Amino acid sequence: MLNPQKKRKECYFAGILAATAAISLLSGCGGGTPSLEEALKKTASYEQTSISSPASDSLGGEWAVIALARSGEQAEDGYYEKYRANLEKRVKEQSGVLSENRYTEYSRAILAARAIGINPADIGGYDLVKPLEDFDSVTAQGLNGAVFALLALNADRADTNGELEQKYLTYIIDQEKPDGGFSLDDSSDTADVDLTAMTLQCLEPYATEEEISAIIDRGMEFLAASQAADGGYEAYGDKSSESVSQVIIALSTYGIDCNKDERFLKNEKGLFDNLMTYYKKDGSFSHIADGDADPMATDQAFCALAAYQRLQTGKNSFYNMSDVK
Incomplete structure (x- = not known):
């Protein structure tokens, strides 16, 4: 990422509602704040306009592709084909090596491929899944690398209990902090909001296991306790x-309505309400309150809106791509 603080965040997300009026109730806001449906449409349009030829990169491509595909919003003609062509071009030019040390590059590309229904094991003649078999290289990036590897490996839900998946799962749960959260800093005893939310997202396939269920519960308690009085989060x-955005994705993953669950309400406002304080009229989002439109903030908010919409309409969670055909 271009901003060093934000770079750490990636190292480094059953039918249509009866009527638009019903959807508008999801926001819990008045005074011109758009509904979930309205915001999702506007952000989908903004992303496709500002990223006309999505690249294989952390900014300017893959997260927008993933969010758009998972949102159910209409993609412009040829949009996903442009991404596939750009991904294949990069893979071929780099002889299948997306990065020597940041294996989240592979995980993100796998998620984008799964989201649009193409096989990540055959991109321009290269298998983008195979590098994730290199456990040591993936985890050299820390917890972030393992979390996104597990998300990528389990995206199609084909073999969540494979030996490699279990190895990543063990590594991840061993990183739990005393306060019930997770952190990018392995040496710290203090958790952070973003990595805790991301970690919870990757644990979904194992949520019925007693040990994992308890970890998820503790993580949710940490996220609730970490919320500021105004309903936001500091990281x-x-x-x-x-x-x-990351907390909304995590809550939506487990069927928790971020705008109704009492643990996450402040002054009768929920997390969707809070996210919309960063919303711009053109569909973009800012990184900080009253800030300018920010590409990373917009990508992550788009993922959050898609995740929340999927919860509201009874669809698979954001990263459960077994429904992609």
Whole structure:
């Protein structure tokens, strides 16, 4: 990422509602704040306009592709084909090596491929899943690398109990902090909001296991306890929309309505309400309150809106891509 603080955040997300009026109730806001449906449509349009040829990169491509595909919003003609062509071009030019040390590059590409229904094991003649078999290289990036590897490996829900998946799962749960959360800093005893939310997202396939269920419960308690009085979250020195977005994705993963669950309500406002304080009229989002439109903030908010919409309409969670055909 271009911003060092934000770079740490990636190292480094059953039918249509009866009527638009019903959807508008999801926001819990008045005074011109758009409904979930309205915001999702506007952000989908903004992302496709500002990212006309999505690249294989952490900014300017893959997260927008993933969010758009999972949102159910209409993609412009040829949009996903442009991404596939750009991904294949990069893979071929780099002889299948997306990065020597940041294996989240593979995980993100796998998630994008799964989201649009293409096989990540055959991209321009290269298998993008195979590098994730290199456990040591993936975990050299820390917890973030393991979390996104597990999300990528389990995206199609084909073999969540494979030996490699279990190895990553063990590594991840061993990183739990005393306060019930997780952190990018292995040496710290203090958890952070973003990594806790991301970790909870990757644990979904194992939620019925007693040990994992307890870890998820403790993580949710940490996220509730970490919320500020105004309903937002602070991470890496800033109250940011990205932190709110990641928590919304985590809650939506487990069927928790971020705008109704009492643990996450402040002054009768929920997390969707809080996220919309960063919303711009053109569909973009800012990183901090009253800030300018920010690409990473917009990508993550788009993922959050899609995740929340999927909860509201009874669809698979954001990263459960077994429904992609």
